[in-house]
Amino acid sequence: MERINNPYRPIEAEVLKVITETPTIKTIHFKPKEPIRFATGQFVEITIPGVGEAPFTPSSPPSEKETMQVSVMKVGKVTDKIHELKKGDAIGVRGPFGNGYPVDEFKGKEILVVGGGCGFAPLRSLMYEFFDRSGQLKKLFFRGGCKTPKELVYHDETKEWAKRKDLNLKLTVDAADSSWKGNVGVVTTILDDVKMDYKKGIGVVCGPPIMMKFATKKLLHMGFKEDNIYLSMEKNMSCGIGKCGHCRLGTYYACKDGPVFKYSEIKKLPEIWD
Amino acid sequence: MKYITFHNLAKLLDALKEDYRVFVPVKKSESGDYPIKKGAQRFYKEYDKFSDDIIIGEVRPFEPLKAFFVSAREKVADNFSPEVPHTKDKPFALVGVKNCDLKQGFKVQDHVFNNHDFQDPFYIKNREENLIIAADCTCAIDTCFCLATGNQPYPEENFDINLSSVGDGFIVEAAPTRRAQKFMDKYHSLFDIAKDYQLNERKEQRQKVIKKVEENIKENNIPSYDTLKEDIIKKNWDSDVWLDESKTCVECAACTIICPTCHCFLLYDQKDKEKMERLRIWDSCMIKDYARVAGGANPRPKLWMRLRNRFEKKFDFFPKVGGFYACTGCGRCISACPAMIDIREVLVRLVKGNGKNK
Numbered sequence: 143m144e145r146i147n148n149p150y151r152p153i154e155a156e157v158l159k160v161i162t163e164t165p166t167i168k169t170i171h172f173k174p175k176e177p178i179r180f181a182t183g184q185f186v187e188i189t190i191p192g193v194g195e196a197p198f199t200p201s202s203p204p205s206e207k208e209t210m211q212v213s214v215m216k217v218g219k220v221t222d223k224i225h226e227l228k229k230g231d232a233i234g235v236r237g238p239f240g241n242g243y244p245v246d247e248f249k250g251k252e253i254l255v256v257g258g259g260c261g262f263a264p265l266r267s268l269m270y271e272f273f274d275r276s277g278q279l280k281k282l283f284f285r286g287g288c289k290t291p292k293e294l295v296y297h298d299e300t301k302e303w304a305k306r307k308d309l310n311l312k313l314t315v316d317a318a319d320s321s322w323k324g325n326v327g328v329v330t331t332i333l334d335d336v337k338m339d340y341k342k343g344i345g346v347v348c349g350p351p352i353m354m355k356f357a358t359k360k361l362l363h364m365g366f367k368e369d370n371i372y373l374s375m376e377k378n379m380s381c382g383i384g385k386c387g388h389c390r391l392g393t394y395y396a397c398k399d400g401p402v403f404k405y406s407e408i409k410k411l412p413e414i415w416d
Numbered sequence: 417m418k419y420i421t422f423h424n425l426a427k428l429l430d431a432l433k434e435d436y437r438v439f440v441p442v443k444k445s446e447s448g449d450y451p452i453k454k455g456a457q458r459f460y461k462e463y464d465k466f467s468d469d470i471i472i473g474e475v476r477p478f479e480p481l482k483a484f485f486v487s488a489r490e491k492v493a494d495n496f497s498p499e500v501p502h503t504k505d506k507p508f509a510l511v512g513v514k515n516c517d518l519k520q521g522f523k524v525q526d527h528v529f530n531n532h533d534f535q536d537p538f539y540i541k542n543r544e545e546n547l548i549i550a551a552d553c554t555c556a557i558d559t560c561f562c563l564a565t566g567n568q569p570y571p572e573e574n575f576d577i578n579l580s581s582v583g584d585g586f587i588v589e590a591a592p593t594r595r596a597q598k599f600m601d602k603y604h605s606l607f608d609i610a611k612d613y614q615l616n617e618r619k620e621q622r623q624k625v626i627k628k629v630e631e632n633i634k635e636n637n638i639p640s641y642d643t644l645k646e647d648i649i650k651k652n653w654d655s656d657v658w659l660d661e662s663k664t665c666v667e668c669a670a671c672t673i674i675c676p677t678c679h680c681f682l683l684y685d686q687k688d689k690e691k692m693e694r695l696r697i698w699d700s701c702m703i704k705d706y707a708r709v710a711g712g713a714n715p716r717p718k719l720w721m722r723l724r725n726r727f728e729k730k731f732d733f734f735p736k737v738g739g740f741y742a743c744t745g746c747g748r749c750i751s752a753c754p755a756m757i758d759i760r761e762v763l764v765r766l767v768k769g770n771g772k773n774k
């Protein structure tokens with residue numbers, strides 16, 4: 143038999159560094175023993191040996207070639223163990239899977255990126271990709287929201303981003319504390335001052351389902367075209383390669399045909415926000 | 417076309433044991449006594465020597481053929497090792513395989529596991545190395561409705577060798593492949609030339625079974641291949657039929673496990689001493705946690721939604737992405753379901769349904 147790759151085998155990777163972003167989110171820096179090239183928005187399956195696997199979108203940019211990062215929220219069996227990782231530990235990586243963002247098609251366009259909660263992770267990779275291609279975009283806006291200032295990821299980085307000339311950035315929290323000087327309210331409340339030609343603009347939305355639902359509605363209301371709104375769909379996944387059936391979304395598999403979809407592709411499908 | 421006697425078939429199966437693990441369908445009565453009770457199912461048994469309980473003809477065994485191509489539980493990765501497990505396993509020779517499994521069953525499984533994006537090395541090995549000695553159905557049981565989903569009750573494709581029971585032996589048809597020709601050459605001394613009257617007998621026998629399946633279809637008002645096409649899922653999306661049909665469901669997943677087209681699985685990791693071992697185990701969309709995501713959100717929390725999803729996958733998803741139904745008409749799910757949910761009745765209601773509640 144001709145040798146076929148085993149798509150279920152994880153590649154070994156060494157944990158280089160673990161950063162605590164918030165009480166529930168940690169960023170893991172790791173180095174796969176065989177190089178893994180990915181496009182921003184694609185995802186990988188991370189294995190904790192003997193415990194299980196879970197899908198994550200790298201939060202590092204594709205231009206970082208030797209190492210990768212994932213930012214992981216602690217929510218269950220595998221993610222609990224990911225939060226226990228320390229430098230030198232061995233993990234497994236499979237991937238990359240899925241389609242990623244069509245970044246080349248964004249050239250010369252005005253772009254609004256809307257993120258919520260842990261949806262920041264893939265968007266961080268995308269933002270660095272945009273920064274790497276600085277000058278290619280006409281305008282770039284970032285609007286991010288999370289529940290409280292404590293839960294805001296990439297705190298120091300977003301401060302740096304705020305200084306950039308090629309980016310208009312604004313953040314909001316649902317509930318402020320004494321440290322917070324910015325906007326209070328859900329992310330859809332900070333979209334009105336985004337000045338661009340909505341009819342030609344590109345919207346990229348990533349976050350919890352409920353946030354994506356309302357942000358999409360808002361963008362449509364502002365005048366964005368259904369074809370120009372990109373959503374990243376999180377479904378239950380196991381194989382990552384369109385075989386196990388778990389992530390089916392109408393006639394698509396989110397792992398293979400997504401996780402990034404245009405709103406126009408999925409708007410008629412049932413169960414998209416559930 | 418060739419002919420083989422019962423006696424020589426036994427010799428053939430004995431010889432195959434050298435290169436293959438040979439599996440044959442057997443029928444057992446619960447008491448072990450003969451004659452066998454009506455309604456007894458056929459099961460695959462590993463062949464050792466020829467015995468009276470071996471049934472080459474009749475209808476499909478209870479286990480779906482897929483079990484020999486994607487097993488219910490198998491190791492798919494050993495720690496980080498690039499070695500593909502199971503590559504050296506002895507292949508199977510599967511005897512008495514019926515067309516519902518062969519044609520429609522493989523259509524679906526090939527579409528899933530042998531597509532161009534990502535090929536499954538385990539499935540492909542099995543597909544390349546397993547030998548299939550198919551057989552005509554010599555009868556149809558009440559639950560058979562293969563003609564309605566586009567399958568004849570005799571092997572049409574995907575076999576190496578086909579056996580059609582005539583008189584005291586079988587007509588032997590070899591597929592037009594190199595492998596089948598090699599097989600015929602290797603065992604040529606066991607075969608005779610088939611006579612015209614034997615070929616006629618095969619023709620008549622096939623017509624008889626077709627008639628029985630047609631009667632089944634008529635008796636149960638099973639919708640024709642064409643009416644199934646009328647977007648039956650979409651137009652019944654909000655219908656009561658789902659809740660109504662799922663009322664007795666106990667979420668056992670038997671219908672999907674036994675189905676020759678269902679392919680869902682879960683990768684499950686466990687510790688093997690200090691290393692990890694990744695298993696692939698069959699999963700079922702009827703189980704509540706199947707689509708649950710971390711945090712507890714579930715797109716299909718109710719049983720009726722999962723029943724609808726099962727039908728959507730079979731009669732909407734696969735027709736749209738592959739151009740075929742993911743149902744072979746084998747009727748296994750009808751016999752397997754402890755809640756007596758009958759796919760034929762559901763289909764009748766879907767075709768009749770107009771989207772409104774009853």
Ligand SMILES: Cc1cc2nc3c(=O)[nH]c(=O)nc-3n(C[C@H](O)[C@H](O)[C@H](O)COP(=O)(O)OP(=O)(O)OC[C@H]3O[C@@H](n4cnc5c(N)ncnc54)[C@H](O)[C@@H]3O)c2cc1C
Nearest residue numbers: 194196197198199214215218219220221263377684685710
């Ligand atoms: C494309 C995509 C990208 C994502 N990106 C990110 C990201 O960047 N950051 C982030 O924090 N989250 C991300 N998520 C969500 C993340 O995948 C989930 O939070 C994670 O799967 C939770 O896993 P858990 O085991 O901790 O949770 P649990 O609730 O314990 O389990 C979740 C799932 O894992 C299955 N499972 C349980 N045990 C095993 C086992 N032994 N083997 C195999 N499976 C098992 C369960 O069936 C269940 O479906 C992403 C999800 C998707 C689909």
Ligand code: SF4
Nearest residue numbers: 675743744746747749
């Ligand atoms: S749905 Fe039922 S009748 Fe159809 S192939 Fe599956 S088990 Fe057979």
Ligand code: SF4
Nearest residue numbers: 475476516553560562
């Ligand atoms: S469904 Fe058709 S092919 Fe399958 S066992 Fe019954 S008669 Fe034979």
Ligand code: FES
Nearest residue numbers: 380382386387397
């Ligand atoms: S994760 Fe298995 S099909 Fe998408």
